[in-house]
Structures are given as structure tokens and as C-alpha cells.
Amino acid sequence: xxxxxxxxxxxxxxxxxxxxxxxxxxxxxxxxxxxxxxxxxxxxxxxxxxxxxxxxxxxxxxxxxxxxxxxxxxxxxxxxxxxxxxxxxxxxxxxxxxxxxxxxxxxxxxxxxxxxxxxxxxxxxxxxxxxxxxxxxxxxxxxxxxxxxxxxxxxxxxxxxxxxxxxxxxxxxxxxxxxxxxxxxxxxxxxxxxxxxxxxxxxxxxxxxxxxxxxxxxxxxxx
Numbered sequence: 001x002x003x004x005x006x007x008x009x010x011x012x013x014x015x016x017x018x019x020x021x022x023x024x025x026x027x028x029x030x031x032x033x034x035x036x037x038x039x040x041x042x043x044x045x046x047x048x049x050x051x052x053x054x055x056x057x058x059x060x061x062x063x064x065x066x067x068x069x070x071x072x073x074x075x076x077x078x079x080x081x082x083x084x085x086x087x088x089x090x091x092x093x094x095x096x097x098x099x100x101x102x103x104x105x106x107x108x109x110x111x112x113x114x115x116x117x118x119x120x121x122x123x124x125x126x127x128x129x130x131x132x133x134x135x136x137x138x139x140x141x142x143x144x145x146x147x148x149x150x151x152x153x154x155x156x157x158x159x160x161x162x163x164x165x166x167x168x169x170x171x172x173x174x175x176x177x178x179x180x181x182x183x184x185x186x187x188x189x190x191x192x193x194x195x196x197x198x199x200x201x202x203x204x205x206x207x208x209x210x211x212x213x214x215x216x217x218x219x220x221x222x223x
Contacts, residue, residue: 017079018067026081037062039211045094046211048186050194054206055094057086060182064210068181077117083181083209084126091127091177091207098205099177102128103138105192106165123209124179138176138201139192140166161191172200183208 013022016029018036023029028036037059046054058064071079091099104124112118124135143164176196180189183206193204 014081015078017071017076017082018063027085028082032063035063037064044090044211046183046186048190050190052186052190052193052206054183054186054189054208054211055090056183056208056211057090058210060184060210060212068209072115072119072181075116077119077122080119080122081126084123084179085130087123087179087207087209088127088130091179091205095177095205095207098203099175101138101174102131102133102135102177102179103196104135105178105180105188106137106139106141108141108143120180123181127179127207135179136168136170138168138171138174138196138199139178140168142166161188165192165195167195167199167201169199171196174201175203176201176205178204178206180206180208182210182212184212 014024014026015022016027016032018032019029021029021032039057039059044055044057046052046056048054060068067076067079067083070076071083102124104118104120106120107115107118121135128135141164178189178192178196183189189206189208193206196204
């Protein structure tokens with residue numbers, strides 16, 4: 001840990017993203033680590049529409065759901081640091097050697113102004129610190145669409161995200177790891193992956209902090 005990081009930790013002590021306990025260094029407290037709903041083996045990979053393949057270390061329930069909602073809607077942006085590390089470990093386990101670029105699913109400009117930060121970008125930046133690199137802004141959200149959380153039907157969710165993302169020209173030829181916070185039906189990630197492939201990406205693998213269990217969609221889960 002650098003001197004600058006030590007000073008920051010003294011001024012703004014790191015907290016467990018799930019229970020809020022103050023820690024000596026960024027991470028997850030032992031009690032929460034033991035209680036979290038971890039995915040196991042192949043159940044940690046979701047296959048979905050458009051050749052979607054998304055890996056996640058946690059199920060979106062219990063402590064994991066509470067922590068993600070605090071990060072996303074209650075200003076707990078610091079939680080992205082330890083959660084991004086979980087994403088990095090998961091991506092390394094499932095997709096080692098399969099990507100050369102990291103990107104994230106962006107929020108709209110309006111939502112960014114309302115929230116003050118893009119939680120998926122923070123997760124991607126944290127994950128990239130584990131690999132001594134930086135994520136690239138390969139996607140831009142050009143339309144402020146209806147929140148996915150208000151839609152329960154898979155078809156409606158897919159229709160809601162069509163045409164709302166654009167890919168950067170530098171996408172061409174890259175093998176992309178696309179990071180988001182939660183994968184519910186997979187509609188958002190699948191559409192973003194399609195846009196990246198249409199822009200010339202060689203491949204797109206996806207990673208998130210948590211997956212919802214099949215046929216179970218929670219309120220406030222997606223952008």
C-alpha cells in the first residue's frame with residue numbers, strides 16, 4: 001500500500017461494503033465473507049440471449065443485494081473498490097487469457113448527474129487496478145431509457161435497451177471484458193455485447209458482481 005493510500009485510509013477509513021464495519025484496509029469483513037451468497041462452479045456463469053456469457057462471484061440476494069443497492073442508490077461509491085476486486089478474481093478464473101481490454105456498461109448522462117458516479121465504471125477501474133491497467137470507454141449510452149427495474153417481462157427488457165448504446169471506433173479488433181454490477185435477465189449486457197461485436201470486437205465476455213437466480217428478478221436491479 002502506498003503512502004498516499006495510507007493517508008486516505010486514515011482520513012476516510014475503508015468499510016465493509018456489506019455491513020459498513022470499519023476495516024484496516026479495503027476489503028470484506030470475515031463475518032460477511034462467510035455469510036455472502038457465493039456462486040459455486042458453473043452456476044456462477046449465466047448464458048443468455050445473443051451468446052451472452054456472464055460470470056459473477058455472488059447471487060443477488062441477502063447481504064449481496066443489500067450491499068449493491070447501497071452502492072448504487074445510497075451513495076456508497078467506496079464499495080466499488082472491494083467489489084471490483086471480486087469481479088477481477090471471478091473474471092480471471094473464468095476468462096483468463098480471453099480478453100485484452102476492459103470496458104463497462106455506462107449509465108446515461110442524466111443518471112450520472114443524478115447519482116454523481118457511474119458504479120459500473122468504478123467497478124471496472126477497481127478490477128483493472130488488480131491487473132495494473134485501465135478500462136476503456138468503449139460504450140456510450142445515448143438514450144435515457146426507462147429503468148429496467150420497472151419491467152418484468154424478458155421481451156420488454158430486451159426491447160427497452162435496443163438502440164440506446166453506441167460503441168467507440170477503437171472497439172474493432174479487441175477482445176473485451178465487459179463489466180456491470182448486476183446481471184438480471186442479461187438483456188442489458190447482451191445488447192451491449194451485440195453493439196461491441198457489431199463495431200468489430202473479436203469477442204465479448206461479461207462479468208458482474210452478482211447474478212439473479214433464474215426466473216427471479218428483483219426491483220431496482222438494473223440501470
